[in-house]
Amino acid sequence: MPGKQSEEGPVEAGASEDSEEEGLGGLTLEELQQGQEAARVLEDMMALSAQTLVRAEVDELYEEVRPLGQGRYGRVLLVTHRQKGTPLALKQLPKPRTSLRGFLYEFCVGLSLGVHSAIVTAYGIGIESAQSYSFLTEPVLHGDLMAFIQPKVEGDxxxxxxxxxxxxxxxxxxxxxxxxxxxxxxxxxxxxxxxxxxxxxxxxxxxxxxxxxxxxxxxxxxxxxxxxxxxxx
Structure with missing residues (x-):
């Protein structure tokens, strides 16, 4: 019947929209496009950073002051620039556990997010030495919010x-x-x-x-x- 056909049209369209959103993993089309654009920008940034890596041993450029932290995939050192004396934090990732692409990804994400006032600033200096990849950030000498997070907090x-x-x-x-x-x-x-x-x-x-x-x-x-x-x- 004509009346019935006109009623079902919007329902089918709505169902199609729902299934399309499910196919996008719950994202809207706009969110998906924004994510794709961000991924393209990040890839370009990684390609450029790969060409501008400083190839040198870390101790030639910076003097180690003390370790700030260490994890499974690398360590963070407090260093000073040998000529200027500027204090910096240097994150060092050993090559046996880190691919060049993995390093560039972390380095470039850090550069992108570091412009936010609540996130540690990363500097655009990536270093490749014989045994490791490294990059520099502002030093955080008084700890971070992780020290205040209580694991396995009971429900509210x-x-x-x-x-x-x-x-x-x-x-x-x-x-x-x-x-x-x-x-x-x-x-x-x-x-x-x-x-x-x-x-x-x-x-x-x-x-x-x-x-x-x-x-x-x-x-x-x-x-x-x-x-x-x-x-x-």
Whole structure:
């Protein structure tokens, strides 16, 4: 029937879009294109860096002061420039455990991310010696945030209660800390705490709720999961 055919058209289109997104690993087409462009830029950067490697022994250029850290794949040393005396951190990766491409990848990713104020700055100097590849960064002499991370932290019972309430959408499952919140506050916090990162609201969404009441007035309708319920029911 003509009417039936027109109704099914949008459904099939929507199903096609869903299957296409699944085929992209959950990425949108725009995100995929951005990732491909970033990969091309990184490849160009690696090719250029391979041509500009400084071929020398590290101790010819820098004097070792002390080790800053060591891991399975390499070590980080505090060094000073032999002529200028500038303190630097030198990451050294032994060739038996590191391919040239692997080194260039880490080196160039570090250069790209190092422009961020919260990330250690990497300098555009890559060194190839007989036994290792090395690159230089600003020295971090007072440790990093890894020292404050507690492994295997127990789950948050308050968030688990929230997830139960979110899944059911029933007023009786509202956790005690959420009692008395206005619908606008519920909507804001539901968005910020969504367990699915792609559906989670941006922090900037808080601006839309500034100046709005956070406490629910007596007798005001309560909205749960998009359905309004009378407060107290």
């Amino acid at each position: 019972p308050f968030y688990e209660d929230f997830l139960i309430w979110q899944a059911s959408g029933q007023p009786q499952d509202r956790p005690q800390p959420w009692f008395g919140l206005a619908p606008a506050a519920d909507a804001l916090l539901w968005g910020l705490l969504d367990p699915h990162p792609r559906r989670r609201s941006a922090v900037s969404s808080i601006r839309e709720h500034l100046g709005r009441p956070w406490r629910q007035r007596e007798g005001e309708a309560e909205e749960v999961g998009g359905v309004e319920e009378e407060a107290g029911q």
